[in-house]
Amino acid sequence: MSDSVLLRAGRKDPIYSWKKYEVNTSTTYTWNRWNRVDTTVYRWNKYNVVNTYTWNRYNTKDVYKANISSSSYSFTYDGSYITVYTAYSPSWHNNEACLRVSLDDKKEVRISGSSPVTIDGYWYNTTIDFNTSFGSAWFSRLYHLTKTTGSRNCVADELITCRKTIGYDESTVTTVTSSSSSAYPDNGVHTDGYWYKKGATTYSKGSTSYGQVTSTSSSAYPSNGVSGSYWYVSAGSEVQYSKGSSKYSDVTSTNSTAYPDNGYSGSYWYDNKQTVINYSMGNYIEDVFSLAQDTYPANGIAGSYWYVYQGQI
Numbered sequence: 316m317s318d319s320v321l322l323r324a325g326r327k328d329p330i331y332s333w334k335k336y337e338v339n340t341s342t343t344y345t346w347n348r349w350n351r352v353d354t355t356v357y358r359w360n361k362y363n364v365v366n367t368y369t370w371n372r373y374n375t376k377d378v379y380k381a382n383i384s385s386s387s388y389s390f391t392y393d394g395s396y397i398t399v400y401t402a403y404s405p406s407w408h409n410n411e412a413c414l415r416v417s418l419d420d421k422k423e424v425r426i427s428g429s430s431p432v433t434i435d436g437y438w439y440n441t442t443i444d445f446n447t448s449f450g451s452a453w454f455s456r457l458y459h460l461t462k463t464t465g466s467r468n469c470v471a472d473e474l475i476t477c478r479k480t481i482g483y484d485e486s487t488v489t490t491v492t493s494s495s496s497s498a499y500p501d502n503g504v505h506t507d508g509y510w511y512k513k514g515a516t517t518y519s520k521g522s523t524s525y526g527q528v529t530s531t532s533s534s535a536y537p538s539n540g541v542s543g544s545y546w547y548v549s550a551g552s553e554v555q556y557s558k559g560s561s562k563y564s565d566v567t568s569t570n571s572t573a574y575p576d577n578g579y580s581g582s583y584w585y586d587n588k589q590t591v592i593n594y595s596m597g598n599y600i601e602d603v604f605s606l607a608q609d610t611y612p613a614n615g616i617a618g619s620y621w622y623v624y625q626g627q628i
Contacts, residue, residue, distance in 0.1 A: 332604050332625040333611045337597030345567045346574045347587040350559035356529050358550040359536045363521035369514040370499045372491050373483035483510035490514075520546040558584040596621040604628070 481504055491499070491511075499511040518541045527550060528536065536547040556579045563583065566574060574585040594616055602625070603611065611622035 328606055329627045330604050330606060331608045331610070332602055332628050333622040334625055335600045335603050336621040336623070337600060338616055338619060338621050339595045339597040341569065341593045341595075342571075343567055343569055343591045343593055344571050344573065345565050345589040345591060346585040348563040348566050349584040349586070350561040350563070351579045351582055351584045352557045352559045354531060354555045354557065355533075355552055356531060356555050357533050357535065357552045359528050359530075359547040360550050361525040361528050362546040362548070363523040363525070364541050364544060364546045365494065365519045365521045366496070367492050367494060367517045367519065368496050368498065369490060369492050369516070370511040371514055372489045372499075373485065373510040373512070374487040375481050375504060375508065375510050376484045377481065481510070483512075518546070520548065556584070558586065594621075596623070 493499070496516075499505050499513070501513040502511070504510050520539075525545065528547070530536070533552070536542050536549075538547075538549040540547065566585070568574070571590075574580050574588075576588045577586040578584070600620070603622070605611070608627075611617050611624070613622075613624040615621065
């Protein structure tokens with residue numbers, strides 16, 4: 316006996332009918348689609364820098380300097396005397412009217428030449444005025460230049476100071492290097508007795524690696540050289556891809572791997588993958604009945620089946 320007959324037997328209540336079907340399912344995947352941004356990234360290996368400092372090394376020699384008032388003048392040294400030429404006129408040198416200072420005891424001062432000389436039309440006599448005290452390196456003399464013109468005498472006093480110092484012989488130059496910037500003086504005598512003058516500093520790649528640095532600019536670091544306190548060596552470049560700001564229409568597929576979950580494929584960037592399960596009515600199974608009209612949906616899924624309402628019987 317059918318369900319409808321059983322339900323109707325001895326009852327006056329209405330009976331509601333549905334057709335029952337299998338449920339078909341399918342899965343659809345959806346992605347947001349964007350423009351792709353291409354960026355070239357340049358790489359460099361980073362190392363420590365080895366500094367090599369260079370000096371010119373010379374043999375030392377005695378150097379004698381003289382000052383008259385606050386001006387410096389040329390001099391010669393013959394082994395016993397330093398001869399200081401004043402700068403009033405070249406004729407002073409030509410006529411040997413110059414000051415000679417003994418370097419042996421640093422006390423004797425003599426005038427070279429026994430006759431007065433004429434400079435700019437005037438006669439000059441030179442006389443020693445007095446001696447001053449002597450230090451270990453400096454010695455001084457005050458002398459008078461008496462300028463005679465007619466019966467008038469003009470006296471001009473000047474202080475001559477002579478000093479013996481240490482210099483260097485340029486003909487004896489050699490080159491030395493060190494990794495320490497303070498190994499030798501910049502310009503002077505070292506404890507080893509040589510005179511040093513600092514020259515150029517050269518740089519080279521060290522052995523300590525500090526990893527890699529990157530930049531979107533190909534000129535951010537040298538291809539093989541120093542920048543700042545480090546040495547850089549180019550390690551090539553690569554193109555990196557990222558999500559742009561221009562959004563295009565979404566794409567769908569029943570294949571879950573049709574597009575990347577968050578990455579690029581072809582000329583676009585894909586992300587925000589969504590999974591959608593689609594349901595549809597399948598094969599007919601049977602008719603079902605109920606005394607309650609809301610037992611099953613009018614046209615849809617309840618549990619694992621699809622129902623279509625047929626009406627009241």
